[in-house]
Amino acid sequence: MKVSSKEIWESVEAIRAQAPLVHNITNYVVMNTTANALLAIGASPVMAHACEEVEEMAGIANALVINIGTLSEHWISAMFKAAERAGERKIPVVFDPVGAGATKYRTDTARKFVESFSPAIIRGNASEVMALVTEDIRTKGVDSSAASSDAVEIGRSLNAASGSVVCISGETDYIVDGDAVAEIRNGHPMMQRVTGLGCTATALCGAFAAVEKNAMAAAAQAMAVMGIAGEMAAWMAEGPASLQSRFIDILYNMTESNIERHLKEED
Amino acid sequence: MKVSSKEIWESVEAIRAQAPLVHNITNYVVMNTTANALLAIGASPVMAHACEEVEEMAGIANALVINIGTLSEHWISAMFKAAERAGERKIPVVFDPVGAGATKYRTDTARKFVESFSPAIIRGNASEVMALVTEDIRTKGVDSSAASSDAVEIGRSLNAASGSVVCISGETDYIVDGDAVAEIRNGHPMMQRVTGLGCTATALCGAFAAVEKNAMAAAAQAMAVMGIAGEMAAWMAEGPASLQSRFIDILYNMTESNIERHLKEED
Amino acid sequence: MKVSSKEIWESVEAIRAQAPLVHNITNYVVMNTTANALLAIGASPVMAHACEEVEEMAGIANALVINIGTLSEHWISAMFKAAERAGERKIPVVFDPVGAGATKYRTDTARKFVESFSPAIIRGNASEVMALVTEDIRTKGVDSSAASSDAVEIGRSLNAASGSVVCISGETDYIVDGDAVAEIRNGHPMMQRVTGLGCTATALCGAFAAVEKNAMAAAAQAMAVMGIAGEMAAWMAEGPASLQSRFIDILYNMTESNIERHLKEED
Numbered sequence: 026m027k028v029s030s031k032e033i034w035e036s037v038e039a040i041r042a043q044a045p046l047v048h049n050i051t052n053y054v055v056m057n058t059t060a061n062a063l064l065a066i067g068a069s070p071v072m073a074h075a076c077e078e079v080e081e082m083a084g085i086a087n088a089l090v091i092n093i094g095t096l097s098e099h100w101i102s103a104m105f106k107a108a109e110r111a112g113e114r115k116i117p118v119v120f121d122p123v124g125a126g127a128t129k130y131r132t133d134t135a136r137k138f139v140e141s142f143s144p145a146i147i148r149g150n151a152s153e154v155m156a157l158v159t160e161d162i163r164t165k166g167v168d169s170s171a172a173s174s175d176a177v178e179i180g181r182s183l184n185a186a187s188g189s190v191v192c193i194s195g196e197t198d199y200i201v202d203g204d205a206v207a208e209i210r211n212g213h214p215m216m217q218r219v220t221g222l223g224c225t226a227t228a229l230c231g232a233f234a235a236v237e238k239n240a241m242a243a244a245a246q247a248m249a250v251m252g253i254a255g256e257m258a259a260w261m262a263e264g265p266a267s268l269q270s271r272f273i274d275i276l277y278n279m280t281e282s283n284i285e286r287h288l289k290e291e292d
Numbered sequence: 293m294k295v296s297s298k299e300i301w302e303s304v305e306a307i308r309a310q311a312p313l314v315h316n317i318t319n320y321v322v323m324n325t326t327a328n329a330l331l332a333i334g335a336s337p338v339m340a341h342a343c344e345e346v347e348e349m350a351g352i353a354n355a356l357v358i359n360i361g362t363l364s365e366h367w368i369s370a371m372f373k374a375a376e377r378a379g380e381r382k383i384p385v386v387f388d389p390v391g392a393g394a395t396k397y398r399t400d401t402a403r404k405f406v407e408s409f410s411p412a413i414i415r416g417n418a419s420e421v422m423a424l425v426t427e428d429i430r431t432k433g434v435d436s437s438a439a440s441s442d443a444v445e446i447g448r449s450l451n452a453a454s455g456s457v458v459c460i461s462g463e464t465d466y467i468v469d470g471d472a473v474a475e476i477r478n479g480h481p482m483m484q485r486v487t488g489l490g491c492t493a494t495a496l497c498g499a500f501a502a503v504e505k506n507a508m509a510a511a512a513q514a515m516a517v518m519g520i521a522g523e524m525a526a527w528m529a530e531g532p533a534s535l536q537s538r539f540i541d542i543l544y545n546m547t548e549s550n551i552e553r554h555l556k557e558e559d
Numbered sequence: 560m561k562v563s564s565k566e567i568w569e570s571v572e573a574i575r576a577q578a579p580l581v582h583n584i585t586n587y588v589v590m591n592t593t594a595n596a597l598l599a600i601g602a603s604p605v606m607a608h609a610c611e612e613v614e615e616m617a618g619i620a621n622a623l624v625i626n627i628g629t630l631s632e633h634w635i636s637a638m639f640k641a642a643e644r645a646g647e648r649k650i651p652v653v654f655d656p657v658g659a660g661a662t663k664y665r666t667d668t669a670r671k672f673v674e675s676f677s678p679a680i681i682r683g684n685a686s687e688v689m690a691l692v693t694e695d696i697r698t699k700g701v702d703s704s705a706a707s708s709d710a711v712e713i714g715r716s717l718n719a720a721s722g723s724v725v726c727i728s729g730e731t732d733y734i735v736d737g738d739a740v741a742e743i744r745n746g747h748p749m750m751q752r753v754t755g756l757g758c759t760a761t762a763l764c765g766a767f768a769a770v771e772k773n774a775m776a777a778a779a780q781a782m783a784v785m786g787i788a789g790e791m792a793a794w795m796a797e798g799p800a801s802l803q804s805r806f807i808d809i810l811y812n813m814t815e816s817n818i819e820r821h822l823k824e825e826d
């Protein structure tokens with residue numbers, strides 16, 4: 026599947042016009058930076074994790090983003106309650122299995138979440154995606170121990186089993202749904218040296234899925250915008266901190282011409 | 293009421309000289325950025341939320357800042373314990389009802405806190421302030437669904453009922469106490485695209501209230517410094533991330549002449 | 560003891576080559592910034608605090624960093640479980656007693672942790688280190704109320720009692736082990752106006768201890784790199800936010816010649 030720069034741009038404009046409310050139950054490390062990325066692209070983020078309120082918050086949101094980066098029991102309950110409500114309202118749920126494959130707790134929680142809710146989109150690195158299907162993978166903390174291309178076949182199995190669009194990020198991002206695969210080749214290696222850019226990609230998937238009904242298109246558009254902004258930010262960045270800062274500023278200023286000029290897909 | 297640049301500057305100098313200890317029980321999203329803002333203006337922030345220690349920490353603090361941005365049961369207990377102790381010691385309590393009006397849990401908690409402790413200052417956006425008084429408002433997550441000018445009358449009711457100075461931030465900031473209203477017209481629209489600048493305003497209210505006994509003056513001074521720094525930061529900022537970074541640097545370097553030249557009040 | 564720039568550089572290269580997995584159980588305020596510092600120097604950070612998974616995570620880590628900056632009961636249990644596992648595996652444990660001396664809860668927890676596990680390295684400011692030994696000190700929130708030089712003798716007692724290398728940071732950093740003391744005189748006063756740089760120093764101790772078996776050498780190397788990067792970052796920084804951003808970029812780009820030219824030790 027090809028993603029056109031015109032469609033990406035239409036979604037960016039829709040996010041800016043509608044400012045969809047994206048409800049995030051995410052990890053402590055990235056709450057600030059993913060909120061800022063959502064604000065920069067034009068969405069309206071809210072972070073809320075108390076069991077007492079997540080159903081009500083998911084009840085007014087336009088998308089729900091669940092990220093297991095810093096898990097604990099209360100948070101898992103909140104994630105399940107929020108996803109239940111999101112399912113009833115048929116708003117898109119985007120799931121990030123951070124660190125699946127590093128500990129049994131994460132792997133089990135991630136698998137149970139996917140089985141229970143068939144999220145619209147699952148976005149992870151290669152190890153994390155593989156850990157949802159096979160026992161033969163060991164994630165190094167939250168960093169992948171495999172290349173994204175190695176995970177495409179397993180991504181297909183996961184897609185078949187879960188019904189979720191599977192988005193595997195890495196040097197090339199693969200977005201898998203049934204027989205279709207989209208490949209986005211934007212991005213820059215220095216992005217791996219900024220904490221939480223994977224989580225940011227997941228959050229952006231939430232913003233795009235709030236305005237684009239086709240989940241595969243939404244995921245591919247989000248990854249393209251992510252990669253383009255990262256690539257532009259890395260250009261002349263002096264290191265990971267200036268990359269992160271420029272990344273947010275570029276998301277905020279993203280133009281159709283930026284997308285047209287920089288988009289790199291498979292041939 | 294008018295705020296003079298001379299009085300604002302005296303408070304800034306007092307903060308820098310005394311480095312008041314500001315105890316924050318705040319949300320996960322903004323802990324880092326509000327601590328940095330407090331350090332930049334010259335205060336000494338501490339974040340502590342365990343029920344086992346909040347009374348002792350509030351027992352050595354010069355001001356207490358309570359922010360309900362990411363609530364849960366244990367945190368609510370800690371907020372109430374700390375405020376109890378602050379009340380005994382008569383140090384100023386500043387309260388931020390983040391997301392009141394978005395969920396019943398937040399609205400109820402915020403109302404109960406205000407009734408129990410009559411904070412020196414309540415700072416929120418228009419929706420949040422309105423939600424403390426009326427059922428007719430729905431906050432969009434943590435973003436306001438009303439203009440600050442719409443909330444002034446309700447702010448007056450809240451002030452009458454609670455005894456708290458009510459500070460409503462928006463394009464114009466209104467600070468209400470009895471018949472008096474101060475209006476600060478500094479700031480920049482891009483500040484809404486940076487997460488946690490509202491929470492930062494609340495934290496700065498804590499620093500100013502620690503050195504200025506008149507709570508209304510303290511709130512107006514804090515909002516003026518906030519708006520001036522934001523306005524200066526937005527000038528030539530390339531986007532929200534550079535605005536945030538420049539904002540902190542400008543707080544750190546704020547001079548009397550910056551305040552004199554930029555302060556915008558009602559006529 | 561003298562630290563040579565050659566040895567520091569060898570450790571930096573080892574971190575970049577091996578990307579040691581540093582498991583952090585740390586406070587909410589600094590999770591993002593310490594993860595970014597670890598990534599910038601070349602390590603692979605993971606933040607995980609659930610009792611259900613900390614033993615497994617510590618079981619694959621190359622170093623464990625424990626920081627009590629925002630404590631609560633569940634977190635303390637997790638810290639103890641993780642340290643138990645780290646001890647079994649003989650990987651280095653680095654401990655930061657943030658705010659010890661400010662509340663009994665922190666002081667007691669910190670003392671109990673040190674007694675139970677004899678961490679390889681304890682890093683704190685003067686007040687925090689003193690609070691582990693004597694009742695005569697009162698930390699101002701998380702800021703020191705004493706100069707680092709005042710804490711050297713007490714640091715020696717702590718080292719004798721605990722067996723831990725004691726690293727006292729301040730204008731001069733003292734690293735104490737038995738009769739040996741290393742003194743690092745790098746750094747810049749503006750670093751005190753950035754939240755979490757102390758915690759970052761602790762996290763870097765974890766990365767260095769993962770590749771350098773001698774704990775005293777590892778601590779001294781980490782403090783030297785910390786101070787050099789801070790000093791370089793402060794040069795031409797416009798304030799604390801640009802210092803923080805430049806600090807990370809400089810860690811990422813650190814060269815042997817940077818270390819040679821800037822290292823300042825006692826004569």
